[in-house]
Amino acid sequence: MAPVVLTSRATGTLLFRGLLFAALLVFLFFPVYWMVATSFRPQNEVFVQFPTLFPHTPTLANFRRAWSQSDLPLYLRNSLITAGGSALLTTALASLAAYGFAKYRFFARKPLMYLMISAQMFPFAVILISIYSLLQVLDLLNTLTGLTIAYIVFALPAAIYILFSFFMRLPDELIEAARIDGAGDIRILTRIVLPLSWPALIAVGIYSFMWAWNDLLYSLTLITRDDSRTIGPGLLLAFFGEMQQDWAGAMAASILAALPAVVVFGILQSYFVQGLTAGAVKS
């Protein structure tokens, strides 16, 4: 249990603290509220200089329009495939590598690992120039497969580091005991280590998923065909293009586009928080 730090009950201090906290909460939560409020407003309540805090006559018209007038279902499907696929790939690659780095000693172990982790500093846009050429040669431009593979770039380095920190804290006695019982390396990995690692694997899976799910740069560049578009560029082209002034529609579409990830994340959040912060905080 963390100790209470703010104990002062002086009126001035309480007031100052309360106002500061309230301001922070408004900054963090009001934008989301405003998105929801706008999405329920009829057009004549959207385009006013001084909007009311709550919609007067709430309507679902914006949601219907957003769903039927854009290819939202298609974008969602494509985003789920690419983000889901790259999350699985990244987690698989990173977990094996991180376990190898954490629990085995071999030549050039450290330099290899730091090289891979340091890849976070290679600018994504610069890597993209060559990935574009690479996918072109492999005939994977404009394919969901190509985009899925390209997304490994975003999360692999951090995923290796997060899982490395996790495996380092897994007691060696566990592995040694199994070895004494005659278990081989593969058996130890699949029967003992991986079953214990679900929380960390889920955390890394969510982390990779969100990088791909939130992306605009790679999807905008590597996909130019309408039927392979993902959410980011799909929404951008649908609402900053032809329907330019449909703000209520854009907000409604945004909510529909965000909903699947919000729900999944809501369910898995506790794993994510533990897994992600474990590496940066030592107790």
Next chain:
Amino acid sequence: MSGTGVHAARQPVGFGGAQAWFGFALTVPALVGFVVLILGPFLSSVYFALHEYRIESSEPVFVGLRNLETLWRDATFWQAWRTTVVYVAATTALTAVLGTLYAIFLNEPFRGRTIIRAASLLPWVLPSTVTAFLWAWLFHGQYGVVNAFLMTLGAMQQPFFWLSTSNGALSAVILAKAWLSTPIVMLFVLAALQSLPVEQVEAARLDGAGDGAVLRHVVMPHISRTLGIVVVLQAMGNLQVFDVIYAMTAGGPVRATTVLSIEVYRRAFEQWNLGMAAAVGLVWFATIAGIAIVYLRMLLKDNP
């Protein structure tokens, strides 16, 4: 975790022979992915930077450092570089301060804390385009709620067209990114705060320390390492930002919010001048590398 557990975990098993090979084999798939998708493309971009390479001419022609010389004299490039530095410094500082404050507040017990904590990460789950729409709408010149709010308070007489003025647009994209990242910083700092030993705070109180002194002399030293890592990671992330800015302003008005990622994107995928785009990337990389070295030092200190 007990001291012996930590100590034992620092000794990898398998000191050679078949087991070492098995350990190495585990890393091979990730290594292949890393070489093909990250290191290879990065090196090949360095190669492009030394060549005149446009998509229509298709064959790269070696020009040595000429691209870099051209950049050196290119005012638009330096403008993008300066914009990036301002953007990264402002966003990172703002995020660090707000995130730390937020974590300190959320560390206190109060009703509804669990719900607020859980809801805080919501921005992080939104696709970048959604975040960009949202903030473009908040800052809308005619119908934006930010203007309505400021005018109601009497802070302004006329609506301000945020996204069509240089400073307004830059402020808007900085705020949008700070909004996006503050919960992440909160998450890490809060995790650090929760491992703060009660005895340390009590000892300070016995010495007569008030809240301010406890924050300064007990809390800050305790979270400084975590905060350091998070700030460096944030700075590196902010140096990379493309999505939110591009979807909000497309780098404009004129070039006011054109950071290096947008500059590279434009040169590569709008002008199809891959050589120059890669040269911009090289200078950009040098900037990031400075910060990355600090980060690697921190990691090495952690896992000697």
